[in-house]
Amino acid sequence: MSSTSSSATNSSRTTSDRFIASAEAHSAHNYHPLPIVVASADGAWMTDVEGRRYLDMLAGYSALNFGHGNRRLIDAAKAQLDRVTLTSRAFHHDRFAEFCTRLAELCGKEMVLPMNTGAEAVETAVKTARKWGYQVKGVPDSRAKIVVAAGNFHGRTTTVISFSTDEEARADFGPYTPGFEIVPYGDLEALRAAVTDDTVAVLIEPIQGEAGVLVPPAGYLPGVRELTRERGVLFIADEIQSGLGRTGRTFACEHEGVVPDVYLLGKALGGGVVPVSAVVADADVLGVFKPGEHGSTFGGNPLACAVGLEVVDMLSTGEFQQRATELGEHLHAELGLLAGAGTVTEVRGRGLWAGVDIAPSYGTGREISEQLMEKGVLVKDTHGSTIRIAPPLVISKEDLDWGLAQLRAVLS
Numbered sequence: 001m002s003s004t005s006s007s008a009t010n011s012s013r014t015t016s017d018r019f020i021a022s023a024e025a026h027s028a029h030n031y032h033p034l035p036i037v038v039a040s041a042d043g044a045w046m047t048d049v050e051g052r053r054y055l056d057m058l059a060g061y062s063a064l065n066f067g068h069g070n071r072r073l074i075d076a077a078k079a080q081l082d083r084v085t086l087t088s089r090a091f092h093h094d095r096f097a098e099f100c101t102r103l104a105e106l107c108g109k110e111m112v113l114p115m116n117t118g119a120e121a122v123e124t125a126v127k128t129a130r131k132w133g134y135q136v137k138g139v140p141d142s143r144a145k146i147v148v149a150a151g152n153f154h155g156r157t158t159t160v161i162s163f164s165t166d167e168e169a170r171a172d173f174g175p176y177t178p179g180f181e182i183v184p185y186g187d188l189e190a191l192r193a194a195v196t197d198d199t200v201a202v203l204i205e206p207i208q209g210e211a212g213v214l215v216p217p218a219g220y221l222p223g224v225r226e227l228t229r230e231r232g233v234l235f236i237a238d239e240i241q242s243g244l245g246r247t248g249r250t251f252a253c254e255h256e257g258v259v260p261d262v263y264l265l266g267k268a269l270g271g272g273v274v275p276v277s278a279v280v281a282d283a284d285v286l287g288v289f290k291p292g293e294h295g296s297t298f299g300g301n302p303l304a305c306a307v308g309l310e311v312v313d314m315l316s317t318g319e320f321q322q323r324a325t326e327l328g329e330h331l332h333a334e335l336g337l338l339a340g341a342g343t344v345t346e347v348r349g350r351g352l353w354a355g356v357d358i359a360p361s362y363g364t365g366r367e368i369s370e371q372l373m374e375k376g377v378l379v380k381d382t383h384g385s386t387i388r389i390a391p392p393l394v395i396s397k398e399d400l401d402w403g404l405a406q407l408r409a410v411l412s
Ligand SMILES: *Cc1c(COP(=O)(O)O)cnc(C)c1O
Pocket: 061, 116, 117, 118, 119, 120, 122, 153, 154, 155, 156, 205, 209, 210, 238, 239, 240, 241, 242, 266, 267
């Protein structure tokens, strides 16, 4: 706290302060950003309007897995900008089939339904599961139930916040959409008890990101897979944050050898360039849609497909997954030392992704994030005492070590 208020009086911050004051006056206060105003970025580094450089250890909550200004992604976008950017789905365009085919292949599935934001992919999955439930499973009209986990984060739309357990996300936004059952995350018996003949889907994050990078107990995801298969229920894995290389695999589910019925993808699928999300499943699931039943003006547009296709190409070699594995081992070894020293109380995560609980005597997650910002490292707090670390997968080991040294300095 003190570090930011003292720097706010520093004359070198006047440009930033002007931008921030103007943003606060003319935009809704639905976020509480750190007081940095970014002007440009490259790789794992961002530069603010006063020319200060910061190491990005958040990567847009995994939307920037391939780093800022990734050459391949920018080139793919620029080439497409000069050809055609938007057609709507009223017509076919020549990037659509290739994107859907290649993404389905990456997922080992048959079909893709492209949308834009993560929340839209979740909404689309809810509609898919319900329609599948009535038409394929034979659930009586309007009885479909979807089981979700406490502590979930699936987006911000009215239906999605209807099954959130975060009061801040829900309060005063009712009436809420019915048809959801909430069970504790990681508790297979609670899930078993909640599934009925009317259950059409279980929707979970294989690792809960927003909740603080919570990894469920070993055996949980295979247990969910077995239970849903037994009961004829769709297993929908929200891999919007955990997927596409972040954990060292293409999908976090892979760590437990689990293949869900439906993947939800977003964030990194747009390469940090454009919003691209998708629901990916086999034809017996996504085949329930007929013309007119669902859509999006921008979903699957040529620019989105060109960038998404490049993302799929980049992931198909495994090099980014390998990098996340190797750098992730290093990250977790270093964070483990901090835990050993007592400055952090718990470290969770997989690959290049960590939730770090700071010992309360060192300050709140917000205070630590602000102190790190002063030292040139950007992370973001969640749930009071936790900071999330998720640098772009292209970060160098030297930069990662430098970032960790700043964290050690803040906690000393
Ligand atoms: C970010 C996120 C979403 C929502 O994505 P938006 O693009 O912000 O709508 C949904 N699920 C998970 C797991 C996420 O991390």
